[in-house]
Amino acid sequence: MSGSGLRSFVARRLLLGAAQTVAVVLLVFALTEALPGDAAIALAGDQPDPERVAAIREALLLDRPVLERLGDWAAGLAHGDFGTSLASGRPVSRYIADGFGPTLLLAALTVALLVPIGFGLGVLAARHEGGLVDRLVSGLTLAVYAVPEFALGVLLVTVFALRLGWLPPTAVGYGTDLLAHPAALVLPVLVLLSRPVCSLVRLVRAGMVDALASPYAAHARRYGVPGARVRYAHALPNALAPAAQQLARTVDWLLCGVIVVEALFVVPGLGTVLLNAVAERDVPVVQGLAVVFGVLTVVLNLGADVIAHRLAPRAGVAA
Amino acid sequence: MTTASPTPRATAGRRTGRFALGVAIIAVPLLLALLGPVFAGEPGPRAVSFTLGGGHWLGTDFVGRDVWRQVLHGGRPVVLTALGAGVLAYLVALPVGLAAALTHRRWLEELLMRPLDVLIAVPSLLLILLVASVFTPGAVGLALLVALVNVPDAARLVRAAATEAAARPVVEALRLQGESWWRTAFGCVGRGILRTLGADAGTRLTGVLYLVATAAFLGVGVEPDAADWAVMVDRNRTGLFVQPWAVVVPALLIVALTTGTNLLFDAALERTAPRTPGARRGRKERRP
Numbered sequence: 001m002s003g004s005g006l007r008s009f010v011a012r013r014l015l016l017g018a019a020q021t022v023a024v025v026l027l028v029f030a031l032t033e034a035l036p037g038d039a040a041i042a043l044a045g046d047q048p049d050p051e052r053v054a055a056i057r058e059a060l061l062l063d064r065p066v067l068e069r070l071g072d073w074a075a076g077l078a079h080g081d082f083g084t085s086l087a088s089g090r091p092v093s094r095y096i097a098d099g100f101g102p103t104l105l106l107a108a109l110t111v112a113l114l115v116p117i118g119f120g121l122g123v124l125a126a127r128h129e130g131g132l133v134d135r136l137v138s139g140l141t142l143a144v145y146a147v148p149e150f151a152l153g154v155l156l157v158t159v160f161a162l163r164l165g166w167l168p169p170t171a172v173g174y175g176t177d178l179l180a181h182p183a184a185l186v187l188p189v190l191v192l193l194s195r196p197v198c199s200l201v202r203l204v205r206a207g208m209v210d211a212l213a214s215p216y217a218a219h220a221r222r223y224g225v226p227g228a229r230v231r232y233a234h235a236l237p238n239a240l241a242p243a244a245q246q247l248a249r250t251v252d253w254l255l256c257g258v259i260v261v262e263a264l265f266v267v268p269g270l271g272t273v274l275l276n277a278v279a280e281r282d283v284p285v286v287q288g289l290a291v292v293f294g295v296l297t298v299v300l301n302l303g304a305d306v307i308a309h310r311l312a313p314r315a316g317v318a319a
Numbered sequence: 320m321t322t323a324s325p326t327p328r329a330t331a332g333r334r335t336g337r338f339a340l341g342v343a344i345i346a347v348p349l350l351l352a353l354l355g356p357v358f359a360g361e362p363g364p365r366a367v368s369f370t371l372g373g374g375h376w377l378g379t380d381f382v383g384r385d386v387w388r389q390v391l392h393g394g395r396p397v398v399l400t401a402l403g404a405g406v407l408a409y410l411v412a413l414p415v416g417l418a419a420a421l422t423h424r425r426w427l428e429e430l431l432m433r434p435l436d437v438l439i440a441v442p443s444l445l446l447i448l449l450v451a452s453v454f455t456p457g458a459v460g461l462a463l464l465v466a467l468v469n470v471p472d473a474a475r476l477v478r479a480a481a482t483e484a485a486a487r488p489v490v491e492a493l494r495l496q497g498e499s500w501w502r503t504a505f506g507c508v509g510r511g512i513l514r515t516l517g518a519d520a521g522t523r524l525t526g527v528l529y530l531v532a533t534a535a536f537l538g539v540g541v542e543p544d545a546a547d548w549a550v551m552v553d554r555n556r557t558g559l560f561v562q563p564w565a566v567v568v569p570a571l572l573i574v575a576l577t578t579g580t581n582l583l584f585d586a587a588l589e590r591t592a593p594r595t596p597g598a599r600r601g602r603k604e605r606r607p
Contacts, residue, residue, distance in 0.1 A: 282452075
């Protein structure tokens, strides 16, 4: 791999990332413009009294030209100013700061468990290819892979909270300090893990099976290289590249999952803030959160693509 | 290979077994979704919320309706919206992907594919929620949205497969013979990518089902009291400790529907797939 090849790839990928960021900001802004008729009246919803309409008009600066508003809003974003909520008048950045803790905790715990479990089970299944363990792991991951989080979540709550009484059914009453109540975190993290783990296990397993059956692995065995060394030093690195890309795609799933799981277990994180704002048509809050989520996705995807490219430059990561 | 491989016959038997398992799992929710409304009958009078028994086989829901009747009605919107969204996604992705693969004009390819690279960056549920915060999409709107978030990935796949198919000598021959673009694109290249599309359809349908159900659970594209399995799970959650059946039955049906779809497509594809080592790699692992 030549250094200049990597550098030019990173440069192209950065350019794409920048374009994606701009596109996310534009898309989010365009939605308020897409409102049919008078945006202020549409947003006032069920109680369109003139006072509220005027307040919304002022808060969104609807009297000014579109481009000027876009410029102001984008400039504000760059300085961390996300505007103020229509519903409460509080700055949107406060909403984000309040919800950040629980969401970060959920995401961090999930990723921290995802990587060892995913690789562990994947390697385990590949070692016993065709055996009972492999069939069990493969079948289970295939079955759970497609199940929506909310359906799995309520079933787990029914069994572990309702029937057995082992775990609390929701995080209600624990506030934002969830780390002090680990029992309330078990089910949410388990549900969040379900889909990404399945896809990662299947990917690592497929990569390992291919790598272990390849000529270089057979050759290493013929030279008397110990089995564990063949598995972990020779085969595993080759199974890593597709898995690294999958980890990036997992960002999208994790985000969907976090929103659903927070709604299901009443965790006061960013997902709950977003859903409340959507229900209240609190456009500035929705916009702010959408930009945060969108940019986060772009950045994480970028990072993972660069890592995947570093691991396997021929894999042809799109850029 | 030093690892013990199962005999071909054992593998084939297991595949048939998995296929049968997939059919068995998906049969219940699919039959309920398709035929349920026929047998549901007239709505009875409303009873007390969240009760068990009293002439109601599965009890009553959050506004006192018969849960069994809601279950019979609730599958159709999920299945139909998902199918509609899947078909729509391909209707857009196929022409775009084929045109990008077959054109010789570089700018046209860039024009078609680059916007999709940007759209793919937006998390799917976020886009749906964004639109829902401003409009109130109905079932059709939800199908359109879910189709939209699936277009970039599907178009990329079509383009990649079609580029490969278009490089074959037979396409070159057709071109030299002066066959029309449409005939070449849909007749030859289109047929050449059918297998890839078939493999993709399973993953995509699973992903579409997931998104449709999740959006309905979050209240997007559905009435707040709709007869819809996902809405039932959401609305009846408040009574989970009093009347679990109103939540557990629709949740189980959704699990069966999505798992069954996945198992069925996986088994069906393995049957038709060429048996080369590594051919299965990465098929099921794309994003939904």
